[in-house]
Amino acid sequence: EPEVTQTPSHQVTQMGQEVILRCVPISNHLYFYWYRQILGQKVEFLVSFYNNEISEKSEIFDDQFSVERPDGSNFTLKIRSTKLEDSAMYFCASSEGTVYEQYFGPGTRLTVT
Amino acid sequence: AQSVTQPDIHITVSEGASLELRCNYSYGATPYLFWYVQSPGQGLQLLLKYFSGDTLVQGIKGFEAEFKRSQSSFNLRKPSVHWSDAAEYFCAVGPAGNKLTFGGGTRVLVKP
Numbered sequence: 001e002p003e004v005t006q007t008p009s010h011q012v013t014q015m016g017q018e019v020i021l022r023c024v025p026i027s028n029h030l031y032f033y034w035y036r037q038i039l040g041q042k043v044e045f046l047v048s049f050y051n052n053e054i055s056e057k058s059e060i061f062d063d064q065f066s067v068e069r070p071d072g073s074n075f076t077l078k079i080r081s082t083k084l085e086d087s088a089m090y091f092c093a094s095s096e097g098t099v100y101e102q103y104f105g106p107g108t109r110l111t112v113t
Numbered sequence: 114a115q116s117v118t119q120p121d122i123h124i125t126v127s128e129g130a131s132l133e134l135r136c137n138y139s140y141g142a143t144p145y146l147f148w149y150v151q152s153p154g155q156g157l158q159l160l161l162k163y164f165s166g167d168t169l170v171q172g173i174k175g176f177e178a179e180f181k182r183s184q185s186s187f188n189l190r191k192p193s194v195h196w197s198d199a200a201e202y203f204c205a206v207g208p209a210g211n212k213l214t215f216g217g218g219t220r221v222l223v224k225p
Contacts, residue, residue, distance in 0.1 A: 035213075058212070098211070099164065101162050107156050
């Protein structure tokens with residue numbers, strides 16, 4: 001069964017460093033998403049991406065964040081200068097279209113020290 | 114603004130007993146509703162979804178959920194719980210194409 005994959009599973013970085021979280025969505029999916037879950041809090045939407053551009057983003061997704069689909073298979077989330085409060089589990093998801101369910105990857109746990 | 118409330122943070126149930134997890138949502142239009150399950154160290158796995166039509170929907174692993182518009186609820190049920198059902202369960206609402214809004218989750222513990 002096709003699945004969304006994410007690498008790395010755990011990333012530790014120092015405050016102020018740049019990190020790139022990587023995702024491989026399901027191959028025939030067209031819509032891609034990032035969510036995050038701070039420990040003990042709800043899963044929160046960050047951004048959705050379609051046709052090589054952002055279709056919606058949340059207030060959390062400020063100028064420190066960017067997304068990219070650098071090739072036909074990867075979808076990345078970059079945080080330019082990490083803060084302590086960026087420590088969270090980051091989930092990538094994909095869907096076939098706008099009226100289809102979203103499938104989630106296993107997540108990347110980001111720890112900022 | 115859309116929102117989801119899962120009133121129960123933890124539920125403990127005996128193996129073989131029935132399970133019901135509550136979900137209440139707030140959404141301005143006809144909602145798309147989902148239940149996801151997260152086992153320790155795993156991602157979010159889709160259990161079932163409601164888009165339209167029959168208000169009782171069947172999902173994987175023997176779960177079902179009932180959409181009640183009048184109560185703005187989408188409760189998840191399973192008639193007989195197995196030890197492997199111990200996990201955290203998330204209800205979510207949204208337009209399917211973009212932003213999903215999640216509830217806070219309900220952690221289910223299964224007693225032998």
